[in-house]
Amino acid sequence: MKCLKLKALTEPSAESNPDPNPNGSAVKILTFDLGNGSEVVYIPKFFPFNQAWNWFDYLNNEIPWSRPTIRVFGRSCVQPRDTCYIASPGLPDLIYSGYQPRAYSWDDYAPLKEILDAVHEALPGSSFNSLLLNRYKGGNDCVGWHSDDEKLYGSTPEIASVSFGCEREFFLKKKPSKRSHVSKERGEEPASKRSKKSSHTDQHSFTLKHGSLLVMRGNTQRDWLHSVPKRAKVEATRINLTFRHVV
Numbered sequence: 001m002k003c004l005k006l007k008a009l010t011e012p013s014a015e016s017n018p019d020p021n022p023n024g025s026a027v028k029i030l031t032f033d034l035g036n037g038s039e040v041v042y043i044p045k046f047f048p049f050n051q052a053w054n055w056f057d058y059l060n061n062e063i064p065w066s067r068p069t070i071r072v073f074g075r076s077c078v079q080p081r082d083t084c085y086i087a088s089p090g091l092p093d094l095i096y097s098g099y100q101p102r103a104y105s106w107d108d109y110a111p112l113k114e115i116l117d118a119v120h121e122a123l124p125g126s127s128f129n130s131l132l133l134n135r136y137k138g139g140n141d142c143v144g145w146h147s148d149d150e151k152l153y154g155s156t157p158e159i160a161s162v163s164f165g166c167e168r169e170f171f172l173k174k175k176p177s178k179r180s181h182v183s184k185e186r187g188e189e190p191a192s193k194r195s196k197k198s199s200h201t202d203q204h205s206f207t208l209k210h211g212s213l214l215v216m217r218g219n220t221q222r223d224w225l226h227s228v229p230k231r232a233k234v235e236a237t238r239i240n241l242t243f244r245h246v247v
């Protein structure tokens with residue numbers, strides 16, 4: 001099993017320590033201010049190592065994974081990762097890339113409720129009612145650039161992402177500014193030039209560790225894209241859970 005050790009490229013704007021993790025011990029919390037109301041919080045050791053491996057094994061074996069055919073830029077293709085969708089009863093259907101996943105019940109996967117409880121405890125005020133699971137069976141599996149800006153998540157969705165198993169890189173890049181042509185008409189400097197002077201960079205990279213929690217909030221889905229790119233040398237499996245609130 002080959003699982004590369006990767007290094008985070010992004011420097012946090014705030015580091016808070018300590019704060020209790022689900023086990024009551026101190027954990028490192030890294031906060032990244034991406035500018036314009038976008039924020040990412042990363043907690044590398046959110047879950048204890050062994051507990052996280054127990055959950056990895058459970059999820060790997062018990063979740064009804066499927067690899068659906070989706071539509072990207074008008075073309076059909078097999079999604080390059082396994083997926084499963086969990087949702088509370090009565091929520092509107094999720095449809096992405098022309099695909100409507102079947103919504104499974106939290107009640108049939110008790111460990112998911114335990115993970116959800118731990119995430120809720122760490123994020124006061126959050127109330128996630130749906131979950132998209134992804135399984136990357138090696139470095140060929142990936143998720144392309146996208147933002148989770150579907151209307152059913154509201155205008156400033158908070159997305160809590162838990163990772164188990166093989167470390168993979170997670171990239172964020174700023175969406176092209178829609179205002180650049182407007183600023184030209186107004187005789188202003190285009191946003192692309194202005195942003196070079198700002199203290200905020202337009203790309204960030206995280207190594208999502210086994211048992212980690214990454215939270216995207218505020219305007220992150222409106223202003224940023226994210227991806228988990230292919231990695232030729234990675235062979236081991238990673239499982240990712242993204243908790244979301246359908247409004």
Ligand SMILES: O=C(O)CCC(=O)C(=O)O
Pocket residue numbers: 132134143148161170208226228240242
């Ligand atoms: O696997 C990840 O870390 C990201 C998954 C993701 O972006 C998604 O499910 O929308």
Ligand SMILES: [Fe+2]
Pocket residue numbers: 146147148226
């Ligand atoms: Fe996403």
